[in-house]
Amino acid sequence: MPFVDIATADDYASLWYSTNTPYSNVGSFTPDKQTIVMLHPFAMDEAWCFPQLEDPRLGENYNIVTINTRLTGRSVCKFTGKYDLWVAAADIAHMFYHLRLPRSHIFASEVFVLVALRLAILFPELCLSLTLCNVPPQQERKDVIHGLDDILQLWCYAEDLESFEHANRDLLEFTTGKRLGKTGGSSPSSFDAKRRTLVNTLEPYEKHLASPQVDRLVDIDLEDELVAWWQVRYPPFRRACFVDMIRTFCHDHREPLMPELLSKIDTPTMILQAKDNELYPVSFAEDLQQSLIGVEDGAKLQIIHGRVGYLTIVRASIVNQFMSKFLASLRPHGPMDLRCPIKSLNARMQEALGALAALKENPAISKRSPASPISFSCCDEETAQIHVDMVKAYAKGQASAFSPLGSDGRPKRKFSERIVHWLQEEDLDGQDDIRRAKSSTEPPSVWVEPPPTDESEEVPDQPPPTGIIVRRTTEYTTTAAIIDRTKTQTQKLSVQKQLSRLLR
Template sequence: MGFVDLHSSDDVRPHPSTTVLLRIHYVTNTAFGNAGGFDPDKPTVCILHPTFLDSSWLHAHFGDHRLDGEFNLIAFDMRVAGKSECRHSGKHDSWVDAADLAFAHQALALPPFHILALEGPSINCALRFAALFPEKCLSLALCNVPAPTEQKWIYTAYDELIQTWCFAEDLESYEHVTMEAVALTVGPNTHPDIRDDLISYWETTMHPRRRQRLLEQANILMNRTPLPSEAYQHITQPVLIIHGDSNEAAPRKYAERLAQDLKGVLYTVKGGGPYLSITPGTASIVNQVYVKFVTRLPPPVPPSSTPAPMPTTEERMRRALSRLEEITGNSALRSRDPLSSLSFSCLSEDIVKQQTEGLAAYSRGQTLAYLPLGPTGRPIRRYSERPQDDWFERKTDGVSYAGGRLFGEPAGRNKPYDTAEDSRVGRRGNFSPSVDKNLIKGSMAKVVSQPTVHKLFL
């Protein structure tokens, strides 16, 4: 276990007495948990963790001898996940995540590595990293490719779920909303042990007193913009796409489309749903397919006997900003600070403003919010140990007495809902620009008056 401290002019830890920095946490499969123990004769694989989780949820990969025995493994917590620390920012998007990864790669002097990206934000980060820093990335493996923009019913579901999650006032309501989160993200038939572990993890790391952290993660997921088509020509690495065929939140057609655009290989996991990496059966399939993919790749070209001098971090990041300008057509990028990850943000000013206001609103009263932990800092109970007489208790078929659907779920589970096309209508720039705790009783639509509609993805 280690940390990479990244200094810049606009990223600070949430403690005024400390030096200016962004702290990225990482883990490895070496004896002492740091990158200095890597075997130079083994390829290096960087694993990017799933949405709303962190590197501690990658045991199915780090504990598999097929990966652990053949590769140097490293995984980073994204800036608002796990043990990483940063100042919350409305500028945060997947381009910023890609810059964070590049800074960490440079700081640790890592060799070019293969990337295994798990679920939406990690995939969006990996694609952008490969486009901006091609010499650092040997290949891409992407598990469960998301739609370019979110499906309308999922956006509505997260809209209500994040609001209820962040402003829960007692253990029962918090457990209920996190159970709904399990059903929405992993699936209603999740194994009870995995469900309990997920809820315990969220109770410990993403409770209402850390609601800004949850909101910023949700913003990255829900306010994402499609990767510009100009970026595809810069992604020349071999690409493997692994996709669960029972994943309603990420329809297969988007995996097929990306495989075609990147000239990659698509492998379908029969019966696989969301979060392939935390279900033991599907995680083992992912590992098997991934190892076969990487081991069949040609070895990297060895460096010449007189290698060119390595550019400084500032020089390399300035080149990346120039490439990003070429991809996006945004000439303002050239004047930004190359030593700050936030300089790589491609969000519009309106969205940055709305996300900044939302984070400020969620910070009000945060230190006094409900804390679902006992005096020892651990969850009060496991979800499966709660009393079973709750009136909204979810049954084995996923239906509760309180209602027959999940937050925002379409009325017919088999109804075909489209994605980017449907989700353009009625989308807001972020979740809630203004919050009054005393009024939080349901959907955020009830507490946000006349939200501005932004057609972001036309």
Template structure:
């Protein structure tokens, strides 16, 4: 099975991945092709990356591997109050090393994946060739987003019937994918069916885990962002109200040592890759971006025993805490920068939501499918009818 198991004394995670190879294995990657790592939007998983994985311009020229993040898809984890985006960046480093993917371009979508990708570039500069950031989030979530997300978590996790669950889903749809994407009724049903399958109230600890990661993240500092030197492409929707365009422009200015291209997609909002009209435009821009990078030779280095020690040393420098180097380099949790008070809060949240979880509402039928129309396969990009276009392609720095 395509899993990477990371086991240590204080942590356990089994990370699911999928590839664009015939047998879904990295062992069949073409050694002459560069590799692209795909990180999905939060509240979704790698099965929703079909518009990108299946794009002819990328599929025909690159090895591609998509990971399910913690609390997503088929990845299985032990809930932990210490989990943050630094830990998930370390997850990616461990997984790539175990799979012998020693260099790759990184494609990341929405707040959670973008924050993970930025940290991955800092911790593992030798493994990260470039960054494509689809929707640049603010350093911390805006107050209205935080309030709406907390409200959704309470309504969804403690819904006592399907009507209450539908009301909660409607609120989250308004906050995320419903505004600006132009999805049809069937596509919206697919989204809700996914949430009901992956995050039903009787698995509500997964919802709390994502909420903690999104809302409790510690903003990156200007000095930390200045350590990123890889080329960066930022793709941002013009009408994104959840994460306004100004934050993409701000991130571009703060990546002072990177060659940054900012592409603004007219009429688009967030979660663009799941939109059949937006996804081809994203892919086209990404192919152009990759084609314009300086060529590099494939790196086939062997696994390095000190790579994680060096990453911990970098983390200590980034955090201004030299004591971090003394942590266990075999555990992703050693990369956590969660403050003690936040760790206690997050652990208490897990404990609260665990109570009665196995007796909570199930929106699934006896066969495990949701009451809403079940998703058969990821939505694919439309071959015509591009309703969105690029309105600004800033000069590269």
């Protein structure tokens, strides 16, 4: 099986990987091709690198290895509160040595950009180039952390399918940037009663969907696939794994890389950033570009129009085009060298520990065991214990938690088939109106006007639309507000009462 096992006295990890070869192993690599090591998108696994593996510009011209971290995909590990982004980089270095991988191009997106940067700092001899997509901040913003906490609470303690799907939708909007503003408009504003506009809209769905205000960032089938994967991998009865992953990569163990550390990177680098994404604004990419002063000719920055979050999935063709051109522009290197490294694994890891100790000004780091990746942890004891206590608290009672899966282990229904109450959701892409019209007896937010007919035809009287037709124009200011709809039922009823008063 394609696992790399790392076992020491204080640590154990079995890391899953895959390749673009017929048997998914590195033994089938073509020696004449260069190698790309890919890190999967946030909250996904290596299977979601398929847009790159199936693209002939990359899949046919390079040997590709896709890697799962300890906390994602089919990897398994001993639970510890000390796992952080430095340990994730050390895990990748161990995989290089165990798989005899040559110096490779590194491809990473979202939070794993920070892992790739740490790999380039400690193990520059392993990196031919860096391709970084949607660069995040060095430390997550407070509004994003608060929003993720709300998602975790609703996700982990959902008691029915509707509540769980609501949490799925919040994470979907968080990761894809689907509702972070309107196309071509100004920045989102807060939900203010003075700004709310009540419009009696009788336009047909076709006109609504063709409106320039509508930006369908993610195909509805892709939404179904993303949510189905989350429901199978992170259902409420496995919530401890979900909390461990989210809090490790976004909360507890994410310390910033100072400019003096980033200046040590001399690997050729290209940054791809979505233009209008509020979770990953262009300013983060520009700050990183300015900090990489050690890169010859500077790091290249390419801005991709749109505000998508999963850039490597939703805009895969554009990303692959930029990446293939960037790799082709680099100086050619010789064929793969599959010989054993001159230095032993322990000797090289001891050097890396010494370098990390110097960077952190902590001599104790260099005295740790070089055989264990967990020795690279820069997490203090207090933070590690807080993380352990948090995960254990979520793990209580998870065996009896709600299951969104059927007897066959699959989701009970597609995400697009869910029933949405017309007053509980805000819709900017028109899809929910179609779902509500098909599945709910409640009046939709946009009434479908019958098509025009000749006067000579006998047409039965059309019943008037029930209720008052309201076009909701709810807007938000921050990313946290986007995912702040994980409210209690009492808060939802309060919003409905406020709308009722305005409609009188």
